[in-house]
Amino acid sequence: MKNCSVFAPATVANVGSGFDVLGFALCDIGDVVQVRESSTPGLVIDSIIGADNIPLEPEKNVCTVAAQALLNSLEKKPSNGYSFSITKKVAAGSGLGSSASSSAAAVVALNELLGSPFSRHELIPFAMKGEALASGAEHADNVAPSILGGFTLVQSYEPLRVVKLHYPDDLVATIVHPHIEVKTADSKRILRQSIPLKTAITQWANVGGLVAGLAQEDFELIGHSLQDVVAEPTRSMLIPMYELVKILSKELGALGCSISGSGPSIFMLSDAMNIAQSLAESLKDLYMDNLISCDVYLSKINKMGCQVIQ
Amino acid sequence: MKNCSVFAPATVANVGSGFDVLGFALCDIGDVVQVRESSTPGLVIDSIIGADNIPLEPEKNVCTVAAQALLNSLEKKPSNGYSFSITKKVAAGSGLGSSASSSAAAVVALNELLGSPFSRHELIPFAMKGEALASGAEHADNVAPSILGGFTLVQSYEPLRVVKLHYPDDLVATIVHPHIEVKTADSKRILRQSIPLKTAITQWANVGGLVAGLAQEDFELIGHSLQDVVAEPTRSMLIPMYELVKILSKELGALGCSISGSGPSIFMLSDAMNIAQSLAESLKDLYMDNLISCDVYLSKINKMGCQVIQ
Numbered sequence: 001m002k003n004c005s006v007f008a009p010a011t012v013a014n015v016g017s018g019f020d021v022l023g024f025a026l027c028d029i030g031d032v033v034q035v036r037e038s039s040t041p042g043l044v045i046d047s048i049i050g051a052d053n054i055p056l057e058p059e060k061n062v063c064t065v066a067a068q069a070l071l072n073s074l075e076k077k078p079s080n081g082y083s084f085s086i087t088k089k090v091a092a093g094s095g096l097g098s099s100a101s102s103s104a105a106a107v108v109a110l111n112e113l114l115g116s117p118f119s120r121h122e123l124i125p126f127a128m129k130g131e132a133l134a135s136g137a138e139h140a141d142n143v144a145p146s147i148l149g150g151f152t153l154v155q156s157y158e159p160l161r162v163v164k165l166h167y168p169d170d171l172v173a174t175i176v177h178p179h180i181e182v183k184t185a186d187s188k189r190i191l192r193q194s195i196p197l198k199t200a201i202t203q204w205a206n207v208g209g210l211v212a213g214l215a216q217e218d219f220e221l222i223g224h225s226l227q228d229v230v231a232e233p234t235r236s237m238l239i240p241m242y243e244l245v246k247i248l249s250k251e252l253g254a255l256g257c258s259i260s261g262s263g264p265s266i267f268m269l270s271d272a273m274n275i276a277q278s279l280a281e282s283l284k285d286l287y288m289d290n291l292i293s294c295d296v297y298l299s300k301i302n303k304m305g306c307q308v309i310q
Numbered sequence: 311m312k313n314c315s316v317f318a319p320a321t322v323a324n325v326g327s328g329f330d331v332l333g334f335a336l337c338d339i340g341d342v343v344q345v346r347e348s349s350t351p352g353l354v355i356d357s358i359i360g361a362d363n364i365p366l367e368p369e370k371n372v373c374t375v376a377a378q379a380l381l382n383s384l385e386k387k388p389s390n391g392y393s394f395s396i397t398k399k400v401a402a403g404s405g406l407g408s409s410a411s412s413s414a415a416a417v418v419a420l421n422e423l424l425g426s427p428f429s430r431h432e433l434i435p436f437a438m439k440g441e442a443l444a445s446g447a448e449h450a451d452n453v454a455p456s457i458l459g460g461f462t463l464v465q466s467y468e469p470l471r472v473v474k475l476h477y478p479d480d481l482v483a484t485i486v487h488p489h490i491e492v493k494t495a496d497s498k499r500i501l502r503q504s505i506p507l508k509t510a511i512t513q514w515a516n517v518g519g520l521v522a523g524l525a526q527e528d529f530e531l532i533g534h535s536l537q538d539v540v541a542e543p544t545r546s547m548l549i550p551m552y553e554l555v556k557i558l559s560k561e562l563g564a565l566g567c568s569i570s571g572s573g574p575s576i577f578m579l580s581d582a583m584n585i586a587q588s589l590a591e592s593l594k595d596l597y598m599d600n601l602i603s604c605d606v607y608l609s610k611i612n613k614m615g616c617q618v619i620q
Binding site: 017021022155156165166193195197198201203204205209212216218224230 | 508519522526
C-alpha cells in the first residue's frame with residue numbers, strides 16, 4: 001500500500017493591516033502528516049506526536065475532516081481507506097496556524113496519493129473545512145499560504161479567490177511565541193463587530209500600501225503599512241510584553257511588528273538577516289528576564305508551501 | 311514679468327474599492343491655470359473661463375487659497391504679487407476632481423515661476439488647502455494623481471505619504487458624466503459613519519486585490535477587485551441609470567465599473583481601446599435615449615500629471 005508524507009509550513013496570518021485576508025508561510029517550522037492507504041475503508045488517525053489534547057476521532061480531527069471533504073468531492077471514490085500519522089511542530093493556540101498546517105499537510109498528502117486530481121489552489125477549500133472545525137469559520141488566511149507558499153491575499157470568499165503576491169526576496173521574519181494561551185475564539189470575541197469608517201479607511205490605505213510595498217520592493221512602505229488599527233489595539237492587551245516588543249523591534253531596525261494571527265505570537269519583518277537575528281536574541285532575553293518561556297523563530301518567506309517529503 | 315500656464319488633469323478618485331485613498335489621472339480633460347507675476351503685491355484672480363459661480367475673491371477661490379498656502383511656507387517671500395487666469399474644462403460637481411484640477415494647476419504653475427523650490431510630492435499639501443476650501447476636508451485622493459500623474463495611493467495623512475502605483479499600460483478608462491448635480495457634501499452625508507467589520511474586510515481585500523492586480527498586470531483581478539461595498543450601495547442611488555450602466559459595462563467587456571469620486575460621473579476600466587470605445591458609444595446612446603444629457607470621455611491613464619504648457 002502506498003503512503004505519502006507532507007510538510008506543511010506554519011503561517012503568519014493577518015500580517016498587520018491585512019486582517020483576515022493576508023498571510024505568509026514560514027520555513028522549517030511546520031507539521032508533517034503521513035497518509036497511508038489501508039485495506040479498511042474509511043479514515044483513521046493512527047498517531048499524533050508532539051501534541052496532547054488533539055482528538056483521534058476522525059470526525060473531530062482537522063486532518064481527517066479536511067481529507068474527508070476532499071474525498072467527498074471526488075467523482076469516483078477510492079475503495080480503500082486511509083490512515084493518518086500526524087507530527088505536530090506548530091503549537092496549538094500559538095497564532096502560527098497550527099490547525100491550518102495539519103489540514104494543509106493532510107489534503108496535499110492525500111491528493112498526492114490519489115495522483116493529484118486537484119491543483120494546489122483547488123485544495124484550499126478542503127483544508128478550510130479543517131479550519132471550520134478548529135475555529136468555527138472556514139477561513140483561508142492560514143491554509144492558503146501553507147499550501148501555496150509565499151505571501152497570499154484572500155481577495156474573495158464567494159467565489160474563493162486567492163492571489164499569490166510578489167514580495168522582495170530579502171524579507172525576513174522574526175517570530176516570538178510567548179507560552180501563554182490565547183484562544184482564537186476569545187481573540188475574536190474582543191473585536192468590535194462594527195468599526196468607524198475612518199478607522200476602516202486607515203486600514204485599507206495600509207493594506208494597499210503593504211501590497212504595493214511588497215510588489216515594488218519598497219521596504220520603508222512595507223514598514224509603514226503594517227500598522228493594524230483594527231485588531232491590534234484590543235488583541236495586543238492579551239499578549240504579555242507586547243508594547244516592549246514593539247519598541248524593541250523599532251529600536252533594532254525592524255520594518256514593523258504586529259500580532260501573528262490572533263496571537264499570542266508576534267512577528268517582525270526585517271530587510272536583513274542580521275537585524276532579524278539581533279531581534280531574535282533580544283526577544284529571547286526580554287521574555288526570559290520576565291520569567292515567561294517562549295519560542296523564537298527566524299525565517300525567510302517560504303516560497304514552496306507544502307512539500308512532499310516522502 | 312514672467313508667467314506660466316499649467317494643465318492639470320481631471321482625476322478619478324476612490325476607484326471602486328479604494329474609497330478615499332486611490333485615484334488616477336485622465337488625459338486631455340483638465341483645467342488650465344495661468345499665473346503671472348504682477349508688480350502689485352498679493353493674489354488676484356483676473357478671469358475664469360468655462361464656469362459660472364466660481365468666486366473671484368482670492369480667499370474664496372481654490373487656486374489662490376492653494377497658492378497662498380505655498381507662499382506661506384516659503385522662507386523668503388517674493389515682493390511681487392501674482393494674478394491668475396483660470397480656464398475650467400472639468401465641470402464642478404462632476405466627480406472628476408474639478409476643484410483639485412484647479413488647485414493642482416495653480417500650485418504647479420506658481421512653483422514653476424518661483425524656480426521650483428518644491429518637488430511635485432511637496433506640492434500636494436498646498437493643493438489640499440484648495441480641497442479643504444471646496445469640500446471642508448483636506449483630502450488628497452484627487453490632487454495627488456492630478457499633480458503626480460498615474461495611479462496613486464494615499465497611504466497615510468499624518469504624515470502625508472502618497473505612493474505612485476505600478477499599473478498596466480493597456481488600461482483605458484471610459485467616463486460618463488450625466489448632467490445632474492451631486493454635491494460632495496450631500497454624497498458624504500449619505501454614508502454611514504460606522505460600518506460592519508465584515509464589510510470593511512471585504513473592502514480591504516478588494517483594495518489589496520486592486521493594488522496587486524495593477525502591480526502584477528492581472529486584468530481579471532483588477533476587475534474583481536474594483537467592487538466597492540461601502541460607498542457604492544448608497545451613492546449609486548443618486549445617479550440616474552447607474553444599474554443599467556453597470557450591466558452594459560459588463561456586457562461590453564469592461565473589467566469593472568464604479569462611481570468616480572462622489573459622482574455623478576461613472577468610470578469603467580477596460581484592457582483594450584476598442585472595448586472602451588464601444589462602451590463610450592453605448593453610454594452616449596443610453597443617456598440620450600433617456601433624455602439625460604451627458605459628456606463621455608475616453609482616456610488612457612495620464613502618466614505625466616500636471617504639465618507646464620507655456
